[in-house]
Amino acid sequence: MIPWVVLERLYLYYSYVESLPPEISWVSSQMLGEALGISPDLVRKDMTYCDIKGKPRQGYPVQELKNYLRKLLKLDEEVKSVIVGAGRLGSALANYDGLRKNNMRVLALFDVDPEKVGKSLGDLSILPLEDLEGFVKKNHVQCGVITVPAHSAQQVCDLLVNAGIRAIWNFAPAALRVPHHVHLRNENIVQGFVLLRIRMLEVN
């Protein structure tokens, strides 16, 4: 089992080599480390979790590394998703190309606002919240994205859980309770800002 912190870095390595021009076919722990602010020692240690052989004086083979990490990180697995909350953030995520390219497949958005319901966003419909449970069950949706205000996040979460969702990606600043078989990831944007401010003001 690869430790969680290592997986996080492996994805960073992946996106870095992904962004490399095609003529570069070897990458060293030093290059990787420098680009990502990680010590070369640690990069090498992380690499020992992968079934990739580096070469002294050259580093790691880019193409092989890319393919290997793609598999390991399951980047080719499609995830059927719905987004609940068709505000600006929900719409941004629905249209975000980086997510589409990484095989997050958004099937629909949901909202309570009658102004929004019935409209569409590109080729995605905005459906009423009442339809959520049926839709999730019928389409075997695996992942629910929550982009509603904090005060209704738990309620939406419960709806998703009852409909049989397996993962929840929560953007509302709320501490959600989910049964242990449901995977929850909080993307606390406000916390991100708060922590950046502290660093900025601390060091002066």
Place this chain on the structure above:
Amino acid sequence: MIPWVVLERLYLYYSYVESLPPEISWVSSQMLGEALGISPDLVRKDMTYCDIKGKPRQGYPVQELKNYLRKLLKLDEEVKSVIVGAGRLGSALANYDGLRKNNMRVLALFDVDPEKVGKSLGDLSILPLEDLEGFVKKNHVQCGVITVPAHSAQQVCDLLVNAGIRAIWNFAPAALRVPHHVHLRNENIVQGFVLLRIRMLEVN
């Protein structure tokens, strides 16, 4: 100096007590831990970094804790910011109430798209990228938020750094290089999705 991991949790404690109904005036390490998925032991340990006295059989005084953490986490300090990239994500952040309430003060958005430039978003103007440097200097902007595509993120970053910005909040999936006096925080949304998917597919 309070360790970074502890600061992250202190903010979680803060938002939790913030969300409590006013009639609750004491909160125990158990309550906090349960709500946030943290062991009560660790909550108590974290509390030792704060100048807050708990009471056996009662816990910690909510109001005091709230005030104390507000100061410690510098939540009342206003941060003058600009958002570069007036797409859906940039607009979502510009309008996000959670950020406004936490004293992120957005002064303007910037974009290269002539379609967007000149328009406004609520009471915020969308200005051309050429004006960025002058605007940042003139208004003593402290923080730049990057919501442009990955391929132009470094360029925007350099512009901000040259204009004298002190912190960069980067939403583009790119490994930016900044001089060491500039604080950089990456909010890698795609990574968030990738890690959630791994957890979901791993355990079953």
Place this chain on the structure above:
DNA sequence: TAGATTGTTAATCGATTAACAATC
């Protein structure tokens, strides 16, 4: 009082760094 809960110290655990031999 008895029982719940804090505050603190010691033990454990895990992650990072340092060091260095092996190799191309």
Place this chain on the structure above:
DNA sequence: TAGATTGTTAATCGATTAACAATC
């Protein structure tokens, strides 16, 4: 060959957990 770089083991560092006395 000399020099750069991997792969791996040992040392260090830091964070979490366990344990328990103090206290209301």
